[in-house]
Structure formats: structure tokens, C-alpha cells
Amino acid sequence: MDAPITIQPKFLSNKTELGLVAVGFSGGQCKPGVDAAPMALIESGLVEQLKDDLKYDVHYDGQVHAYGDLMPKTDPDYRGMKNPKAVCAVTKQLSNQVYEHAKKGRFVLTLGGDHSIAIGTISGTAKAMHERLDRDMAVIWVDAHADINTPETSDSGNIHGMPVAFLTGLANDKPDAPFGWLNDDQRISPKKLVYIGLRDVDRGEKKILRDNGIKAFSMHDIDRYGIGKVMDMALGWIGSDTPIHLSFDIDALDPMWAPSTGTAVRGGLTLREGDFIAECVHETGSLVALDLVEVNPSLEEQGAAETVRAGVSIVRSSLGDT
Numbered sequence: 001m002d003a004p005i006t007i008q009p010k011f012l013s014n015k016t017e018l019g020l021v022a023v024g025f026s027g028g029q030c031k032p033g034v035d036a037a038p039m040a041l042i043e044s045g046l047v048e049q050l051k052d053d054l055k056y057d058v059h060y061d062g063q064v065h066a067y068g069d070l071m072p073k074t075d076p077d078y079r080g081m082k083n084p085k086a087v088c089a090v091t092k093q094l095s096n097q098v099y100e101h102a103k104k105g106r107f108v109l110t111l112g113g114d115h116s117i118a119i120g121t122i123s124g125t126a127k128a129m130h131e132r133l134d135r136d137m138a139v140i141w142v143d144a145h146a147d148i149n150t151p152e153t154s155d156s157g158n159i160h161g162m163p164v165a166f167l168t169g170l171a172n173d174k175p176d177a178p179f180g181w182l183n184d185d186q187r188i189s190p191k192k193l194v195y196i197g198l199r200d201v202d203r204g205e206k207k208i209l210r211d212n213g214i215k216a217f218s219m220h221d222i223d224r225y226g227i228g229k230v231m232d233m234a235l236g237w238i239g240s241d242t243p244i245h246l247s248f249d250i251d252a253l254d255p256m257w258a259p260s261t262g263t264a265v266r267g268g269l270t271l272r273e274g275d276f277i278a279e280c281v282h283e284t285g286s287l288v289a290l291d292l293v294e295v296n297p298s299l300e301e302q303g304a305a306e307t308v309r310a311g312v313s314i315v316r317s318s319l320g321d322t
């Protein structure tokens with residue numbers, strides 16, 4: 001099939017340039033294995049599919065970055081956070097990698113890794129959108145979890161449960177704020193953030209969502225209105241003249257389709273609903289970046305291949321496959 005990409009992107013330099021960043025990092029949580037996801041996704045043929053089926057010009061350095069040289073010798077807990085120095089160093093570096101692609105007008109695809117890496121990816125695209133277009137960027141966060149704990153509200157201390165709090169500035173209320181490298185032009189507004197798929201939100205997170213008027217569509221909303229109406233409402237909230245970064249946690253899908261992930265929660269999206277979300281965001285022409293995170297091929301012997309396949313499907317749908 002030729003030229004399957006029919007949507008003209010509004011905020012990219014053209015419709016085929018794609019920067020790929022593979023991030024083999026698992027320090028935002030405690031289970032090993034999520035660092036192997038980029039290789040599993042690539043080995044399943046993802047890059048060839050992007051080039052041959054979807055006709056992208058893929059810019060990829062051929063490496064899964066593990067950032068070994070950035071790993072601190074010791075990394076004691078800080079304000080209850082686990083591995084604070086490692087996550088801080090990796091996300092700072094990743095932010096630059098993503099920014100380098102985005103400032104050239106490329107779509108940026110980042111394969112994680114756990115969800116803490118979104119501190120790097122979203123700050124990188126937000127900075128590029130501010131610079132290139134003088135525009136604030138919206139984020140659609142598809143996840144069973146809100147990942148908006150501050151170090152103080154988190155029960156686990158895992159930073160993959162906190163990225164949104166740092167990206168919106170909600171966790172930077174203290175002078176000794178971690179991720180002090182984040183500048184205003186790398187942050188996003190809580191008003192431009194939309195969640196889809198929530199079903200396991202901590203008590204402190206619920207208060208943060210309420211107090212800041214953050215738009216969220218839970219599984220309850222999806223059951224009530226259907227995914228079609230939810231996407232209309234989500235995209236209506238963002239509007240048509242705002243670049244969108246889609247951050248997709250594979251645990252948004254029900255464990256039936258994506259069992260091999262660190263914090264699986266039952267009652268999630270079907271694979272078709274996940275693909276539909278990705279297709280709808282692609283159709284806006286406003287999508288500038290995608291993260292696919294939390295695939296952990298080592299957790300479930302049987303379910304790993306299926307989870308990788310689901311991840312590939314979400315990426316393809318976000319990039320114009322129909």
C-alpha cells in the first residue's frame with residue numbers, strides 16, 4: 001500500500017519526518033524489565049513498519065539508551081522519592097534528545113521505559129513548541145493512573161507516579177524542588193492536560209485533580225458515554241489550534257490485551273478503544289509526539305508478546321495506520 005498517511009500535520013515541518021528515541025530506563029519504579037521494551041518493540045519490526053508501510057523518514061541513532069554514564073554511584077531517597085538522581089539525570093538528557101528532533105519540526109516517537117521518562121519527553125516537545133510556534137502544548141495522558149503524585153502525596157516513592165506533578169509545576173512548591181532543571185518553557189498548563197482511561201487514582205491525586213480543575217475521563221465516563229463521545233469531549237477541550245503530545249501508558253489497556261506491565265489494573269480499555277483514541281488524535285493533525293511506556297516483556301511469559309503487539313498497534317494507529 002502506498003502513501004497511507006493522508007492527514008496533513010499542522011505543527012510539523014512535513015508529514016513524514018519522524019525522530020525515534022529508544023529509552024531503556026526503569027528507575028522510575030522498582031520492577032526490572034521495562035528497560036527491555038524498546039528492543040522488544042523494535043525486534044518485532046516496528047521501525048520497518050514505520051518506514052515501509054507508513055512511509056516515514058525515520059531518524060534513529062540505532063541505540064537503546066540506557067544512560068549508564070549518567071548513573072550516580074549512590075542515590076539515596078530524597079523527599080521520599082526513589083532513585084531521584086538517576087531519574088533527574090536521565091530525564092534531563094532525554095529532554096534534550098527529544099527537543100533536538102522537535103525543533104527540526106519532526107514528529108517525535110519515544111519508546112520507554114517507565115512513565116517517569118515523560119518528564120524528559122514532554123519538557124522537550126513543550127520547549128520546541130514554545131520556540132518554534134510560540135504556543136503552549138496540550139498533553140493527552142492515556143493511563144489507568146494519573147501519575148500526578150507529588151513526592152509528599154506518593155505512597156510508593158516511585159517517580160513514575162509523579163511525572164505530571166513536575167511537568168505542570170504542581171510539585172515545585174518547595175525551594176529545594178527536584179527536577180530544578182525544568183524551566184517554565186518546558187512545562188505544561190494543568191488546563192491543557194486531559195486524562196483518558198483512569199481507574200486507579202490515589203486519594204491525594206484526586207484532590208490535586210479537583211483543586212486544579214484538570215480534565216479527566218475515567219473508565220466510568222467511557223462506560224457511560226462511549227469512547228466516541230469521550231474523544232469528542234477530550235479533543236473539544238483542547239481545541240483545534242494546539243499541538244498535542246500523546247503519552248500512552250500501556251496499562252491503560254485492560255490486562256486482557258496488555259498483561260505484561262508493572263502496575264496492571266483490571267477494567268481497562270479494549271485494544272480497539274486504545275487504537276481508536278490514537279486514531280482520533282492522529283486525525284486532528286495536531287499530534288506532534290507520542291510516548292509509549294510501561295511495556296515490561298519480562299513480567300508475563302505468555303502475555304509479553306501480546307503486550308508488545310498491543311504497543312505496536314497503538315504506535316501505528318497514532319501514526320496514521322487505519
Ligand SMILES: NC(=[NH2+])NCCC[C@H](N)C(=O)O
Nearest residue numbers: 115145149156158160161263
Ligand atoms: N506509570 C505508572 N504505571 N504509574 C503507576 C503509579 C501507581 C501509584 N499511583 C504510585 O504513585 O505509585
Ligand SMILES: [Mn+2]
Nearest residue numbers: 144145249251
Ligand atoms: Mn499506569
Ligand SMILES: [Mn+2]
Nearest residue numbers: 115143147249
Ligand atoms: Mn503511567
